Amino acid sequence: MRYAVMRERAKTRTEGTKVGEELHRVSAAAGWVEFRLKWTARRTVGITVRPDMNVVVTAPRGIELEAVKALLRRRARWIRRQQDYFSRFQPTVPPRRYVSGETHRYLGRQYRLKVVEGPQEGVKLVGKFIRVETEGKTGGGRVRRLVATWFVVHARKRFERSLAGCLKRFHGRVSCPELRLRRMRKRWGSWTRRGVVYLNPELVQAPPSCIDYVVTHELCHLLHAAHGRAFYDLLRRVMPDWERRKDHLEQVAAETGLGTVDGCYVLR
Numbered sequence: 001m002r003y004a005v006m007r008e009r010a011k012t013r014t015e016g017t018k019v020g021e022e023l024h025r026v027s028a029a030a031g032w033v034e035f036r037l038k039w040t041a042r043r044t045v046g047i048t049v050r051p052d053m054n055v056v057v058t059a060p061r062g063i064e065l066e067a068v069k070a071l072l073r074r075r076a077r078w079i080r081r082q083q084d085y086f087s088r089f090q091p092t093v094p095p096r097r098y099v100s101g102e103t104h105r106y107l108g109r110q111y112r113l114k115v116v117e118g119p120q121e122g123v124k125l126v127g128k129f130i131r132v133e134t135e136g137k138t139g140g141g142r143v144r145r146l147v148a149t150w151f152v153v154h155a156r157k158r159f160e161r162s163l164a165g166c167l168k169r170f171h172g173r174v175s176c177p178e179l180r181l182r183r184m185r186k187r188w189g190s191w192t193r194r195g196v197v198y199l200n201p202e203l204v205q206a207p208p209s210c211i212d213y214v215v216t217h218e219l220c221h222l223l224h225a226a227h228g229r230a231f232y233d234l235l236r237r238v239m240p241d242w243e244r245r246k247d248h249l250e251q252v253a254a255e256t257g258l259g260t261v262d263g264c265y266v267l268r
């Protein structure tokens with residue numbers, strides 16, 4: 001019954017953090033609990049676990065953040081149980097096999113893998129193909145390493161190009177952060193207060209306009225830490241069509257099985 005109620009409440013969900021939502025997390029015995037907090041005029045604290053496993057909390061404006069966090073700590077086990085339940089319905093994508101004919105995505109386009117034996121080991125984009133040449137056996141492990149390395153090298157190049165372009169949108173208000181690549185299970189990007197921006201190399205599967213959106217989102221954090229009004233005012237000013245790009249990115253995420261990854265989180 002509880003699940004039925006949760007499903008009802010989750011009907012109006014949209015992915016990602018919306019205007020007026022803050023991202024917080026608390027440490028509990030069951031591990032970290034991350035939640036989106038929305039201050040409202042209601043009189044009680046409401047906790048909802050969405051089918052995408054995000055936790056949304058609505059709290060009355062008069063209450064202290066610490067009191068909300070204490071409540072989240074007490075409900076952490078319950079939250080984890082709901083997330084475990086919903087995790088059964090998350091899309092699963094068959095593992096990559098790195099064999100000829102398999103589809104891979106790069107900058108929003110689909111390519112087919114073509115594995116051939118030859119003297120010049122390497123990876124090249126040829127038309128609609130990612131052509132992998134290996135010297136010896138075309139075993140899965142060898143091809144996988146070649147393709148994975150190619151993707152990371154190209155991800156870095158594309159992200160650096162995107163960063164240079166997006167910085168211009170801020171007209172000198174943001175200095176160039178250090179860019180690092182980091183695999184994250186549910187995030188496209190994150191940042192630290194010391195001026196490091198992390199991007200998920202998987203993001204290179206998305207079209208350049210979506211990459212620019214994630215980079216711009218992270219750059220906004222260097223001026224405004226929280227997802228508050230000031231953050232979204234700035235994001236809208238520097239990238240008026242950010243919502244359209246975000247929707248597109250979520251489509252890509254759904255198709256590639258990357259889940260409902262959206263924004264970022266803060267590393268302290």
Ligand SMILES: [Zn+2]
Binds near residue numbers: 221265
């Ligand atoms: Zn963010």
